[in-house]
Amino acid sequence: MLEVKDLSVSFEDFTVLRNVNLKLDKEVCVVLGPNGSGKTTLLRAVSGIVPYKGSIKINGKEVRSAKGVLEYSTNLQEVYTIGNSAWDTAKIITEIKGGDLKEFLSIIDYFNLDRKVLRKPVYKMSTGQKALVSLALALFTNPQVVTVDEPIENVDVNRRDKVVSLLRERVKEGIIVTHQRELVKAFKEARVYTIVNGELVEGDKMQ
Ligand SMILES: Nc1ncnc2c1ncn2[C@@H]1O[C@H](COP(=O)(O)OP(=O)(O)OP(=O)(O)O)[C@@H](O)[C@H]1O
Secondary structure (H helix, E strand, O other), X not given: OEEEEEEEEXXXXXXXXXXXXXXXXXXXXXXXXXXXXXXXXXXXXHOOOOOOEEEEEEOOEEOOOOOOOOOEEEOOHHHHOOOOOHHHHHHHHHHHHOOOHHHHHHHHHHOOOOHHHHHOOHHHOOHHHHHHHHHHHHHOOOOOEEEEEOOOOOOOHHHHHHHHHHHXXXXXXXXXXXXXXXXXXXXXXOEEEEEEOOEEEEOOOOO
């Protein structure tokens, strides 16, 4: 269960998000919005990596005080730049969350990625490799709540369908941020929100 109440995020004197409310109980929502509207900031707040006002609870635990909530995962790359390589990062995650490294490799193979990329630090990979590896890191432990930031941007057409299928199969609760209509269509039962002037408004306001 993800519960966001009266969330506001400001940088210096600029308020990016104001009074955002959102409750997810075993459901997925899709968040749209123009460039710079605050989508990634919303996911960063949920990940506890930007200061916020208001309340964000995952299974009743305030994320501000419970960094690394075990049931939660994200593909935000700044979360995955720890460790010397993506493989080291995967090992650290299994130590913390108890996931299975075979599961991680099976997602890498499913994406048809060369396993050699796992020896590189996440920041040295190509943009598309980074997107796919970060997603594999976010999903292989089967977390209950997942936030995903733009999972198919920068991914080639052949792998996009694979990403969408994997998300459909594994993400049962959480937030998907995207600019891509094909992803909105793939999650057609999900509630759609748009960030407009810092507020989270129900519906697709990008049309
Ligand atoms: N750490 C920061 N310090 C200052 N300003 C920031 C910081 N992080 C984000 N911003 C600003 O907050 C606003 C929202 O950024 P954010 O990355 O959340 O947008 P977004 O909706 O994800 O955009 P895009 O669709 O372009 O990825 C932008 O104006 C950005 O410049």
